[in-house]
């Protein structure tokens with residue numbers, strides 16, 4: 705097998721919906737004066753993201769990721785406490801969730817995701833082992849909900865119209881995997 709193209713069944717552990725309790729600092733800070741410091745300069749600096757504040761626990765990466773979309777403390781809590789990752793995603797996307805400044809930037813979403821996926825595998829060694837066991841396999845979250853940023857949608861319309869799906873979650877997972885493998889060699 706040279707590719708995992710669906711994160712379900714025995715590969716469910718790769719999905720953000722997989723049960724994987726994580727702890728992290730629950731507030732998101734964007735560095736590099738992201739909002740307005742550079743005024744009208746058209747080339748924006750790449751923002752770096754930092755997790756600050758008190759330690760929070762979430763049952764899945766999805767719960768954590770969705771909660772970073774907003775700075776509304778009550779809404780964050782509601783999203784984190786959703787019964788299922790599916791439910792937290794629904795709350796995160798709902799109109800009632802006031803999305804924080806900068807969130808629309810793909811770069812920020814990817815950095816938040818990168819940090820969370822790292823924590824997932826750092827804090828769940830059993831999952832890290834499973835990730836390492838996919839060594840050399842291309843990872844891609846094939847989906848049917850038209851997410852061509854984190855995954856690759858396989859519906860007919862996307863298949864015909866989307867030139868270059870980004871597969872960011874797959875890329876992040878493969879990057880984390882090679883970092884873990886490297887660390888193991890050094891021990």
Ligand SMILES: [Zn+2]
Nearest residue numbers: 850857859862
């Ligand atoms: Zn689609």
